[in-house]
């Protein structure tokens with residue numbers, strides 16, 4: 001399975017996914033695309049020996065031509081801040097994953113990224129937060145949730161301390177879901193998604 005990772009920023013999920021897939025019999029990150037020339041993810045990709053390119057986020061043909069050239073089967077959004085163009089979603093139905101640093105469907109949607117997510121969780125007085133991996137459709141953070149992992153919110157947490165705790169579980173969860181995708185274990189029916197066995201095996205993926 002050839003994977004493209006789309007990233008706008010730092011690229012820590014890209015790196016943890018890459019390391020986790022090392023030696024995997026079939027899944028490999030073949031391409032990294034970014035909408036931002038200055039994204040650290042591009043430097044990481046080059047350091048890891050992965051083909052990398054900058055794409056105009058609103059030009060589906062440009063994006064698709066890169067994906068086709070690398071025979072990409074699945075797309076993983078790891079800190080990608082743009083909406084995926086409709087034509088790209090149409091060409092990869094139920095084959096685009098996104099990781100979000102909160103327990104969707106809460107704390108998602110347009111403008112909910114980075115520190116803002118964690119600030120909103122703290123302001124809402126939540127006892128828990130976590131990471132969600134979901135399938136991507138044309139709207140931000142809306143497609144069916146495949147798996148979630150929870151962390152507790154602790155007294156005295158700041159957006160930064162909470163972000164760090166969530167990031168740790170992101171680095172474990174995303175590779176697990178991508179492996180499930182590579183093994184054909186992600187199921188989608190009636191607007192719901194789940195992993196057939198392994199993590200999140202229970203239908204409805206209530207998390208950990």
Ligand code: GRF
Nearest residue numbers: 010011012013079099100101
């Ligand atoms: C992560 O928190 C991810 O959930 C969110 O953006 C952040 C990206 O971090 N979508 P990194 O670029 O992978 O380090």
